[in-house]
Amino acid sequence: MKSEKLKLFNDYNLYCITAEALSKGRKNIEVVEKMLKSGVKIIQYREKKKTLREKLLECEKIRQMTLDYGCIFIINDNIEIAKMVLADGVHIGQDDYPLERVREFLGDDFIIGISTHSREQLHDAHKRGADYIGVGPIFKTFTKEDVCDPVGYEYLDIAVSESKIPFVSIGGIKEDNLEEVLKRGAKCVAMVSEIVASEDIEGKIKAIMDKLSYWRDKS
Ligand code: 3NM
Numbered sequence: 001m002k003s004e005k006l007k008l009f010n011d012y013n014l015y016c017i018t019a020e021a022l023s024k025g026r027k028n029i030e031v032v033e034k035m036l037k038s039g040v041k042i043i044q045y046r047e048k049k050k051t052l053r054e055k056l057l058e059c060e061k062i063r064q065m066t067l068d069y070g071c072i073f074i075i076n077d078n079i080e081i082a083k084m085v086l087a088d089g090v091h092i093g094q095d096d097y098p099l100e101r102v103r104e105f106l107g108d109d110f111i112i113g114i115s116t117h118s119r120e121q122l123h124d125a126h127k128r129g130a131d132y133i134g135v136g137p138i139f140k141t142f143t144k145e146d147v148c149d150p151v152g153y154e155y156l157d158i159a160v161s162e163s164k165i166p167f168v169s170i171g172g173i174k175e176d177n178l179e180e181v182l183k184r185g186a187k188c189v190a191m192v193s194e195i196v197a198s199e200d201i202e203g204k205i206k207a208i209m210d211k212l213s214y215w216r217d218k219s
Contacts, residue, residue, distance in 0.1 A: 137171020
């Protein structure tokens, strides 16, 4: 059920995102396997460089792997592939298809998340029926091309007080600054480079999850 899945977005979870170009020679599948073995509960497939065919084949494999581990599988941008592999959801940007059309295409059972960078976009996402929003970039990031300047804590604080749907903080979040973000009220954090570029992905995820568990217990 979608509502059960969405609870994970409000429960001190790590949202891991793939990026093969940053993965130090490791393939997406290998990285995803490490994420799953480490207990990650939300994974997004984000891949800008491959052909549609390559992406579809990879997503088919990851769909099966995530089902085996009971992990939510979100696909970035590619709503057609999300439908073809029966992912749990999609994540779209402000310049992708309008959210209403994505909803029509995928149906109510799909999770739809959208990146937001301002209060206006947050309220717009609510109105359009998003299930969750991305809030960022909190800090400077080199992972996403054409990303706006960091929104910092100013927009994070707005999301904490005004978002009626779960939100995922993203952009430049690392093991070292994670607690700053949690202290301000974030409950789900997305990381790309901190995880995929780590020499020891399992160890990195464990250290991050330990911090998240501490905050979950404290809340
Ligand atoms: N979306 P890293 S920032 C994919 O602000 C993405 O919407 C962002 O990568 C947004 O954890 C970002 O390596 C990149 O900084 C995050």
